[in-house]
Amino acid sequence: MYEEISISAEQSSDAKVLIISVAARLAGMHPQTLRQYDRLGLVQPGRTGGGGRRYSERDVALLREVQRLSQEDGVNLAGIKRIIGLEQLVGDLQHRVAELEQQLADAYTRVAQLETMNPYAGREMVHRETQSTALVVWRPRRSPDK
Template structure:
C-alpha cells in the first residue's frame, strides 16, 4: 500500500537531491515524463556532477500540480507552463512587496524618531508664520569683470 506524502508548497525544500527515479515515484509519474517536462521547461531539474537530473521536494510538489492541471482540469502543457510562470511571477512580486513594506515601516519608524526629538531639531531652521511672495534674484559677481563704477571691491 502506497502512503501519500502530503507536502505544502511553501514548506517544501529547494535542495535538488532526489534522483529522477525517486522523484518520479514520489510524483506518481514515469521518469520519461519528468525528462519531457524538463525539456519543455515545466519543471527544471538540477544537474549532478555526472550530468544526472536531480529534483527537490518542491519540484515533486510542482510535478503533482502539473499532473493535476493536466488530468483533472484538462489544461494543455503550454497553458501549464504559463500558469507556472505566472505563479513564479506572483511569488517574486510578493517578495518585492514584502521588502517595500519593510522599508516603509523603517521609514515611518525613522519619522517617528525624528518627530520625538522636537518640532524643530535643527537650530538653523527657524519657523515663520508669514509667507512671502517676494522674488529675490541673486547674481554672483564674476571675478573676471571689473567692478561697476561706484562700487568698491574688497579683497
Template structure:
C-alpha cells in the same frame, strides 16, 4: 528535510509524483520544472519539485489544460510570488523609514511640521544674528 533541497534522483521523484521518468525529462526540457544537477549531470529534484509535478499532472489531466497553458500558469504564479515578496520588502522598508523619521523628529530642534496636520496656515523661521560692533 528542506523541501527546496535538490536531493531526489529522477526515479525517486517520478515515483513520488506518480509519473514515468521520461515525463520528468520532457517537463524539464519544456521548462515546467527546473531540477538541480549532480556533478555527473544527473537531474536532482526537491520535494517542492514533486509537488509541482503533481500540480502539473492535475492541471493537465483533471482540468484539461495544455502543457503550454500549464507553463503559462506556473510562470504567472512565480511572478505573483516574486511581486508579493518585493511588495513585502518595500512595505518593510517604508515602515522602517517612517519609524526612523519619527525618531529623528523627536530629537530634532526643528521638527518637520509640514508632515503633521496643522491649524496654522503658514510657518516661518526667523534667524537673527547680532551685528558686529564694527559695522
C-alpha cells in the same frame, strides 16, 4: 505497494536531493515524463557532475500540480507553463511588495525617531513651502485702438 507521501509546496524543501526515479514515484509519474517536463521547462531539476537530474520536494509538488492541471482541468502543457510562470511572478511580486512595505515602515519609524530628537519640536521635519503673501498687481493690456 507504495507508501502515500504528502508534500506541501509552501512547506517543502528546495534541496535538490531526489533522484529521478524517486521523484517520479513521489509525483505519480513515469521518469520519462519528468525528462519531458524538464525539456519543456516546466520543472528545473538540479544536475549532478555527471548530468543526472536531482529534484527537490518543491519540484515534486510542482510536478503534482502539473499533473492535476493537465488531467483534472484539461490544460495543455503550454498553458501549464504559462500558469507556472505567472504564479512565480506573482510570488516574486508579493515578496517585493512585502520588502517595500517593510522599508516604508522602517522609514516612518526613523522619521518618528528624528522628530523626537528635533530641537524645534512641534514643527514638521519636512519643510513645506508656505503660501506667498506677496501682492501681485495686474493691469489689463490696452487695446491697440485706444
